Amino acid sequence: MPITDARAINYATTTIRPLCERIRRLKVEIDQAVNRWFIDQAALFPNDSGATLSDRAGSPTNSVITGADVTNVVTQLMALQTLLNGGGVAAVIEKPCINPL
Numbered sequence: 001m002p003i004t005d006a007r008a009i010n011y012a013t014t015t016i017r018p019l020c021e022r023i024r025r026l027k028v029e030i031d032q033a034v035n036r037w038f039i040d041q042a043a044l045f046p047n048d049s050g051a052t053l054s055d056r057a058g059s060p061t062n063s064v065i066t067g068a069d070v071t072n073v074v075t076q077l078m079a080l081q082t083l084l085n086g087g088g089v090a091a092v093i094e095k096p097c098i099n100p101l
Helices: 006-044 067-084 089-094
Strands: none
């Protein structure tokens, strides 16, 4: 039986589909970031809270981050990657997507 309620259609088209598009794109970006980390970036960031990144740190738009901060973020990206690569998860997220990557 088709779902014809305008509220349901609106929710699916304005919330679910766009969110799945963003999650699918985020998965690609996470995969790229993790791959790059292991290819050529990990050695550049000591897992040390005293090693700060020199990138205008402390300005109104940039907080001071350390090698440990970057390493911790990559660790969390790998956890998200594991979740998104879990059995059937990608297929569930991809099904509502309309646009090609």
